[in-house]
Amino acid sequence: MRPEILFPLFAPVSSLNGVGPQTAKLITHLAGPNVVDLLWHLPGDLIDRRFQPKLAELTEANDGQIVTLTLKVWGHEAPASKRLPYRVRCTDGSGGEITLIFFHARPDYLLRTLPEGAIRIVSGKLEHFRGDLQITHPDYILSQQEFEAMPQVEPVYGLTAGLAARTLYKAIGGALARAPALPEWQDGPWLRQNNWSGWRESLMTAHRPVSAGELSDTHPARMRLAYDELLANQLALMLSRLRMRRQAGRSITGDGRLRDRLIAALPFRLTPSQRHTSCHGRPDPARHTASVMHGGAAGRPGFILQRVSGGRSHSARCA
Numbered sequence: 001m002r003p004e005i006l007f008p009l010f011a012p013v014s015s016l017n018g019v020g021p022q023t024a025k026l027i028t029h030l031a032g033p034n035v036v037d038l039l040w041h042l043p044g045d046l047i048d049r050r051f052q053p054k055l056a057e058l059t060e061a062n063d064g065q066i067v068t069l070t071l072k073v074w075g076h077e078a079p080a081s082k083r084l085p086y087r088v089r090c091t092d093g094s095g096g097e098i099t100l101i102f103f104h105a106r107p108d109y110l111l112r113t114l115p116e117g118a119i120r121i122v123s124g125k126l127e128h129f130r131g132d133l134q135i136t137h138p139d140y141i142l143s144q145q146e147f148e149a150m151p152q153v154e155p156v157y158g159l160t161a162g163l164a165a166r167t168l169y170k171a172i173g174g175a176l177a178r179a180p181a182l183p184e185w186q187d188g189p190w191l192r193q194n195n196w197s198g199w200r201e202s203l204m205t206a207h208r209p210v211s212a213g214e215l216s217d218t219h220p221a222r223m224r225l226a227y228d229e230l231l232a233n234q235l236a237l238m239l240s241r242l243r244m245r246r247q248a249g250r251s252i253t254g255d256g257r258l259r260d261r262l263i264a265a266l267p268f269r270l271t272p273s274q275r276h277t278s279c280h281g282r283p284d285p286a287r288h289t290a291s292v293m294h295g296g297a298a299g300r301p302g303f304i305l306q307r308v309s310g311g312r313s314h315s316a317r318c319a
Contacts, residue, residue: 005180005182006036006180008035008178008180009034009035009036009039009175009178009179009180010034010035010036011034011035012024012033012034012035013027013028013031013032013033013034013035013037013038013171015035016035016171016174016175017170017174018167018170018171018174019171019174022162023163023167023171026160026162026163027163027168027171029160030158030159030160030163030168035174035175035178036175038171038172038175039172039175039176039179039203039207041157041158041172042157042206042207042222043155043156043157043206043207043209043215044156044157044158044215045155045156045215046153046154046155046156046209046212046215047066047139047153047154047156048066048152048153048154049066049068049123049140049150049151049152049153049154050068050152050153051065051066051067051068052067052068052069052070053067053069054092054094054096055069055091055092055094055095055096055097055098055133056094056095056096057094057096058096058126058133060128062126063126063127063128064125064126064127065125065126066123066124066125066126067123067124067125067126067135068121068122068123068140069090069092069098069121069122069123070092070119070120070121070144071090071091071092071098071119071120071121071122072090072091072092072093072117072118072119072120073088073089073090073114073115073116073117073118073120074089074090074091074116074117075088075089075116076088076089076107076110076111076114076116077089078107082104085101085102085103085105085136086101086102086103086105086107086110087099087100087101087102088100088102088110088114090120090122096133097132097133098132098133098134098135099132099133099134099135100114100122100134100135100136100138101134101135101136101137102136102137103136103137113141114141119143119144120141120142120143121140121141121142121143121144121146121147121150122135122138122140122141122142123138123139123140123142123150124136124137124138124139124140151208153208153209153210153211154169155169155207155208155209157169157172172207176203176204176207179200179203179204180200181200182199182200184198184199185199186224186227186228191224194220194223194224194227195220196220196221196223196224196227197220197221197224199224199225199228201221202220202221202222202224202225203221203225205219205221206219206221206222206225259278263278
């Protein structure tokens, strides 16, 4: 029986805040139907947003880099054609300027999000276009209060069509919040020998990396989780085998008539050893129990009669 402390992890993903029926279908397709499945959907990359320069410090050498800037909005430029981008001009007081670029934009939304004169923290990929700094469709546009909740180092998860990265990030955050603090099941010296932390701490490190090294399969946090998975698999197989072996076998008895008919129909004479086996090689039905066999003929009821005669192989099996 599953311990009650694990019930929240085996609830459906739809029980997480912000996960509706359609999002639940997408997450189920990507990771699995239960909250616990999100815990094993680990990130494969990260975005580091800790670089927070002044505009005057940026050069073309910074092109393609993720930057986080504190900006003051000073002007909006609506396009003359829908095919052209909407531009928002900003500065930071260092003597530099930058343009935020939006295609297919909703002007009312941008005017609310980036009102003239407001201070906003903007994070995204820096580009130079015709000598000017710009960020196209910033990843984050935040007030100074909202900035405190933005992840400085953001994990990147595998996605599926229709599922937004931020939606999945929030869902995984909800799953991590449900991960309980469990008693340690690994041997203390073994943990210290491998430089492993506890299960919950390893899980948090794997999902919230702060460096590229923590994404490696050989990092202690991921090694600990992988070892736990292998151990759990082997324990489950062991318990399954024990249950199988404890089941009483079905007794099958006979009076030997079928055996005698088979021996009489053979096209060759049995050797003394084969005759002895045919009479004494059957297991005792009273002691026979069900067991799980893994390959080979050992433990199978019956016997094999085989003899090579005239270049041909003769074999028969008796129950």
